[in-house]
Amino acid sequence: MIGVIGSSNMDIVLTVEKFTNPGETQKAISLEYFPGGKGANQAVTAAKLSNNDVYFFTSLGNDDFGKSLAMNFDKFGIKGYVYTDLPTGRAYIEVTKSGCNRIIIFEGANSFITPEIIENKLDILKEYKYFLLQNEIPFETSFHIAKTLKSKKKIIIFDPAPAQNIKKEIFEYVDYFTPNEEEFKYLSETFFNLNPEKQLKETLRNFFGLGVKNIILKRGEKEIILYNRNSILKIPVFKMHKVVDTTAAGDVFNGALAVALEEGKNIKEAIKFAAAAAGISVTRKGAQSSIPTRNEVDNFLSSK
Template identity: 40%
Template sequence: MNITVVGSTNIDLVYTVPHIVKAGETLHSTEHELFFGGKGANQAVTASQLGANVEFIGNVGADDFGEQVKQNLQEKGVKTEAVQKIGLTGQAIIQVADSGENSIVLFPGANFLVTREQISAAKDKIEASDVLLLQLEIPIPVVEAAAEIAAQKGVHIILNPAPAQQISDSLLGKISILTPNETELEMLTGLKTNNEEDLIQACSLLIQKGVGAVVVTLGEKGSYYMNSNEHGYVQANKVEVKDTTGAGDAFNGALAVGLRQGKSLRESILYASKVAGFVVTQMGAQPPIPHSFRVNK
């Protein structure tokens, strides 16, 4: 399984709080921890821990954090030949409430300095992939450039459209699997997602635009998926939630691995849900994943 991830890296500064802070409110944090994060890095680390050969294309800062981030990727088995050092390392300031829910402020830093030229220089890595994983914490033109290279070679493309923003029909038409949450689905389609009828209408619109399949993540409710042949809910396992940071990224990384194992879309979603369900029981977005989840490289 050769998976290439084009995306972001961050240092996550995590503060445990009784509840998410409100406007004008000051809260004492009961605990503070530093973790490695970034949607792209989270997906890459997950896929690598599950047994995939993973290439990462992106930036870290030319600072101490940047060296730590790159070293962490390497220690987790992710190849970093296409990682450049420039500017300041991206940061995420994360509040984690006692309920397990989180609130995140992003400083993009080096992530917004990834260029189309950088993608062109790593063209061979994308073309040699079975799956290309993308997110939206780097500039959209860079995402589009990576998708164009992959599409021309028939590489399977999974796009997690987060943070929520508009995406061109041209990009959507190249996507094999789109994995929005409910908020992102509403942003992309302009349609409500209050019930299954709404979800069917919204997913159908995206498939009409050329998306191969849509998998809508619904948090503790599981997910809803649709392709040209089937649609339906996939329930999430009940777990004791400690930290939801990185759950969606783990889901996407595991989804890519499941598909490359030859699992069906529904089976891959079940596998991804299981992996994400474990991640939310741990602190941080890149916890060690037990060997029982892993497949052979």
């Protein structure tokens, strides 16, 4: 079974002609609200693609946004959320007509998820095997979770987004590290003063020296690359004819990856399954509204 600990946000999406430049004002083409947050996106993905229970520990505000997000979790049978008096987290997202996005996060109720709070949930969490972590809750909480659950022989999948304020000590407890290219470059430069585009072997050697087991590099429209101590494996992504919104593609990938691994697929099969789910998601608008069903993913793969 899959456990997720992470953020819940209401995504406030502005569709624009192009990204707004510093000092520039432009009119938005549309304003829309979608359930989001990296933790929530991954939890909903896992719930839609898996036949097993998904437990999602997250914090919502006692406000209209929080109630709306809770209704969405209930719809997918996701349990584990709690309420706090802090406002529900928000993500302000600018999406261009070509489907590119940039995002500003307001933490809000997500800051309520502390190591002390997690300790009270360990009896429930230890019932699950695969865990999805991100970096939209306090890092010290993610680190505490990874260290504690790894000691109980759980599988940890860590998405380093956003990449700021991450400490390298967490990688000792990470089985699958899933950065995109910008996150990988930022962390490589921050930790080791290395540019992976020019010093890849040395960068990988340093990451593996920290203890991480597998690095799955997400590269947008380019092939996905799996690095571990024994091999390098390149897995093609699926060419989608119409890209509408890439907002949650990385989250959909991670949620689907956890489902595939839980079902016993080998790593190549799991990455292919995750790439298919993420590929379908970019053809639709919004975060959780873009997540495909299991039948859609299975039918898509069977047609390839």
